[in-house]
Amino acid sequence: MRAFACVIALLFGCLQGNAGAVTMIGVYRCADWVDPQKHELAKTWLYGYVSGIDEVLYSDFEVMKIPVRDVLTRLKSTTEFDAWVDGYCKANPMRDLADGGVAYMKQLAAQPD
Numbered sequence: 001m002r003a004f005a006c007v008i009a010l011l012f013g014c015l016q017g018n019a020g021a022v023t024m025i026g027v028y029r030c031a032d033w034v035d036p037q038k039h040e041l042a043k044t045w046l047y048g049y050v051s052g053i054d055e056v057l058y059s060d061f062e063v064m065k066i067p068v069r070d071v072l073t074r075l076k077s078t079t080e081f082d083a084w085v086d087g088y089c090k091a092n093p094m095r096d097l098a099d100g101g102v103a104y105m106k107q108l109a110a111q112p113d
Helices: 002-017 030-034 039-063 078-091 097-110
Strands: none
Touching: 030 039, 030 078, 030 097, 039 078, 039 097, 078 097
């Protein structure tokens, strides 16, 4: 478990540390999440983004024979996720929505088994 947590922390640290160097298509900001006219599109984008991160983590580590689990299996409901992102975006309206997604994934990954 400790090795898994270290690998996840390193990977997410790399994702955060290189955020300025990574090109993303159709990036939304937290301000879009709280905008009623843009919320559904921003939510769809974020669900796809965190699902993509989870898929890459799970499939790549499985190929490398590193024991890792599907982080999103710890998500109790999309309602819980939405509420967490609501709070994050209200506190950080100028941040990219991707930053909130990564922060939540880190929080899920840090939960004990």
